[in-house]
Amino acid sequence: MHNEGLGSWLIRRLEKSGPKVAVIHGDDALTYRQLHERSARLAGALASAGVRPRDRVALLGENSPAFLETLFAVGMVGAVLVPLNTRLAVPEIRYQLEDSGAKLLIHDETLTGLAEPASRELPDLLRWAVGGSTSGGTPALDSVIAAADPWTEDVPVSLDDLAVILYTSGTTGRPKGACLTHGNFTWNCFNVLVDYDLSVDEVSLMISPMFHVASLGMGVLPALLKGATLVLESKFDPARVLRLIEKHRVTWLSGVPTTFQMLCEHPDWETRDISSLRQLTCGGSAVPMRVLEAYENRGLAFTANYGMTETSPGATTLPAARSRDKAGSSGLPHFFTDVRVVDAGGHRAQPGATGEILISGPNVIAQYWNRPDAAGSFEGQWFHSGDLGYLDEDGYLFVADRIKDMIISGGENIYPAEIEAVIQELPEVAAVAVVGVVDEKWGEVPHAVVVPRDGAQLTAEKVQEHLAGRLARYKVPKTLSLVPDMPRTASGKIRKNVLREQATR
Template identity: 55%
Template structure:
């Protein structure tokens, strides 16, 4: 039988480009595709020695590293399911994920020994392995991999088989495990190759965490599929990111608006050679005008997009050539993905009409792990994924996001979409980020509040902000109060945790 899953990729990469540099990590260490694949084989053997087989979950808790990627492919080669764990989670949250997916093995960085010490026993995870060299308590992953017997016998997987369980950000309630198949991950990589023009000569700087599906599905996988090179950064630091771009001739960079703002605000921004940069992608929210201006001044343009974990994660892409012409849009559906807008009854609405965004395509997940009711609720009768996001398509088919269904503010019977107001707030001089929430009001039911972060030395109040917006939107949409905070609470993917803001300001 043929092997169609991502577990077959590494053997083919070793065959096609064994001497090509796959990874640059640490302080300049390099790893070729041949060396990378040898390591993948050894981790497959380590997992098998611990009884891991088809369908078993292999969890990973750690920063960006060769170990993380080798564990993913090592699990895929034997038909196991990779579960990346958000490094920002507390021990009870880690324990919940390990228990929910039934992880047979947890591999973790030494930095997370303390939370793992309580989380793994609580979840009943039978095997825990620390990355690196061994300690007094036992051998590390590096020791086990060196001692592992040669690996043979890839599992036969199809595009329908599960490859990963990625837990959603969990901005409301418990996180749900989105099951991503080998087909989902393959097709999202192909979408990125087509729409972001990934080529084998690219050098991609990975500054976002690979436990997040955007970095994994839209960053690492397309690069490996094309045999390009990744520069892996364990954590993000804007000055170091600039240095790495110049040092390694980086051509590709992805992040969220906050990431790009921090890079542009760094003192090294104006003196760093960015001449090799050609492909910048940004997700999480539309790129504010101030960031577009800063990068365009350096001759750089963005590809923007929209998606969610359940789409592995990307659904649309806005090419750089349309950044200004379609400013505020998140682009067209990916080559192998479809998007439609429906009303509350499920009927497709005309261009320009706001409704729920629905997505279909081979990159869309089959469902949530162990949650058949939530899975059924997530799909329409004809098989489209209900995103829970509001938006509209223009006459040219470009998608614009209006907000979340659950984030919709209803004030005096009028609907207010937070995303519309946030976009305009972001254009006010001195505002660095903005979030809008609905706060209970005796007269209107709800009124919008703006929670802002501002540049050092900038002073803004409610009257000033309302005056800046007056005339640009209906008066009932103007924020009734403006609160300045040091930073907005965010998920690992850069999305604002509106639930946290409601808990703080909404009572």
């Protein structure tokens, strides 16, 4: 085949796994053959609508088969997918549509309230709706697929060609569009399949949104490349997730510490049958010890990972067998990826010395979309992550914090993640974030924001008492807020820029 990219995966998988169930969503199931047939018809519809190689097709939707059909159909015609975060506001969606130059927007009908006003000032942008009937001039995707002829052409697509533009969360300034190639995703999948013990009979439950790179790159694509089965959930609900694990005999679950914590703290945790689980992968931050122990008590262990949009997203992984003796570590570099830590002068840091984390490999992007001003993030083969960390004597990576999140107080460098880990030891704490706030004397001081667990009796005084003697005095937060919830991105990461703004009001 001339198409070496994602668009060729379904036809390559067809002969091997045609009748096998590829996707389960609610009460619906699609085999690999059905997924291919619908994707091929959608590709034909895209071509008929004027979508050509390298054109951009935007997608605004929750986890569903339509997301996968669009992904593979776009790849078949050699175009580029632009997944949009469903939690964005109208101006943010409009900016990404304009910046990417999208020719078509496919969106869930339930998200018309976002899609319609965001595209109103883009008269040349076509719109198709998922899950609705054709009305108001917006064609329904099912009708579009049913009326189209299947795509049969073999468009030349190389691994170096652009596959997806994923916009970063934009916690400071305008978000940047990371240009992920077919090769970036393919090599990331190789890393997952080499470093994780995945099998063809895997049943993977996707509880994180596929418009986020962690779900798409670390879960969805490796599973489909392997010929496994995906169970897609549009929204995260702990009780429902536990039921689905039992119902579908789920073997592989991935998420962030918050989702795993919510599962093990749910009243159904002890009564649901989760004995089918054998793979737990967690990213975003270290798993709190009490959560680790809750899963260990049920015979389970975590594989931790570290990465970002720009690395498709895997950079390092910590095997489950090392979750105890290397607690807090993000692990070793993935098989086809290299990681180093450098000091302020750009020289390789000594073991244990904190510096910026640099990443290299075929899974790392080479550029941002329309952002020549961001070229400084790339230096030869190395991508500057903007994260701080260190490598221990065995080469295991420990991530300290984002460079922008580091607090400089009276000349001392303070890493919020260190403080957060100690506060998280308290069983009454559901979530915590530490940010720097302006101080007339010290320049900056730490401020802690804590979410108590439901029903817990937690006070600021109790947190301060817990920190006393465990941290240097200059690291102990000078102020603390107890809040009912945290502002988060779609991937579950705490939006510290919002917390900083709230703390300074």
